[in-house]
Amino acid sequence: MLEIINLEKKYKNKTILSNFNMLLDSAGIIFFLGKNGAGKTTFFNCIMGFEDYSGEVIKPVNVATVFDESHLYSNLNAFDNIALLVGKNLGDSERELLLKYIDESVLNRKVKSYSLGQKKILAILIAMFTNPQLLILDEVSNGLDYDTAKQVKNLLIACKKETLILVCGHQFDFYNQILDEVFVINDKKLVQVDINDFTDLEKVYEKFVG
Numbered sequence: 001m002l003e004i005i006n007l008e009k010k011y012k013n014k015t016i017l018s019n020f021n022m023l024l025d026s027a028g029i030i031f032f033l034g035k036n037g038a039g040k041t042t043f044f045n046c047i048m049g050f051e052d053y054s055g056e057v058i059k060p061v062n063v064a065t066v067f068d069e070s071h072l073y074s075n076l077n078a079f080d081n082i083a084l085l086v087g088k089n090l091g092d093s094e095r096e097l098l099l100k101y102i103d104e105s106v107l108n109r110k111v112k113s114y115s116l117g118q119k120k121i122l123a124i125l126i127a128m129f130t131n132p133q134l135l136i137l138d139e140v141s142n143g144l145d146y147d148t149a150k151q152v153k154n155l156l157i158a159c160k161k162e163t164l165i166l167v168c169g170h171q172f173d174f175y176n177q178i179l180d181e182v183f184v185i186n187d188k189k190l191v192q193v194d195i196n197d198f199t200d201l202e203k204v205y206e207k208f209v210g
């Protein structure tokens with residue numbers, strides 16, 4: 001599903017990511033842990049092809065990403081956003097999923113009136129409606145209250161059954177219970193954590209970064 005071979009990223013002469021290798025061949029949530037400036041977004045940008053790099057990225061054809069909510073059309077309602085950004089009519093199950101997470105009265109309002117959580121949920125749903133084999137979510141847990149975080153977690157659990165989802169973020173509680181694999185990006189290197197030894201992200205941080 002996703003293979004990274006000897007990926008290296010430099011900005012001018014400064015190496016940010018060195019000799020990254022990774023093979024992910026099944027669906028699930030893959031968490032990338034790293035302190036501020038470790039290179040998580042840069043790695044995601046390389047995978048998406050938004051940055052140049054050396055090495056190889058072998059990825060599925062259909063990849064979706066949610067970096068923030070800025071791509072939503074704020075003067076349009078959710079249905080018009082979906083029509084423009086997904087480019088197809090929703091099927092019954094997709095419509096059901098949409099209504100499960102956002103009330104119809106909200107969906108009919110312009111996106112600029114949405115809460116941050118409603119925008120995030122809509123952005124993730126729009127990404128999912130494009131049927132990606134690979135979904136990349138950069139810091140999707142930022143700024144969510146307890147209930148919205150729970151909703152987004154449930155949505156990700158529903159999505160991860162069939163989709164490979166790469167995530168990063170600093171709210172460890174949010175990710176502890178939903179992740180399937182953990183990688184650490186630290187000191188320019190990518191290290192996979194043995195999931196059999198995994199207890200929680202705080203401990204991984206202390207062991208690999210702190």
Ligand SMILES: Nc1ncnc2c1ncn2[C@@H]1O[C@H](COP(=O)(O)OP(=O)(O)OP(=O)(O)O)[C@@H](O)[C@H]1O
Binds near residue numbers: 011016037038039
């Ligand atoms: N366009 C750029 N030019 C030069 N350096 C850059 C550029 N973009 C990112 N960097 C540097 O690359 C390093 C990695 O940044 P990146 O944003 O990938 O980190 P991050 O792990 O996502 O951090 P955070 O958790 O704070 O979001 C940082 O030192 C950053 O300053």
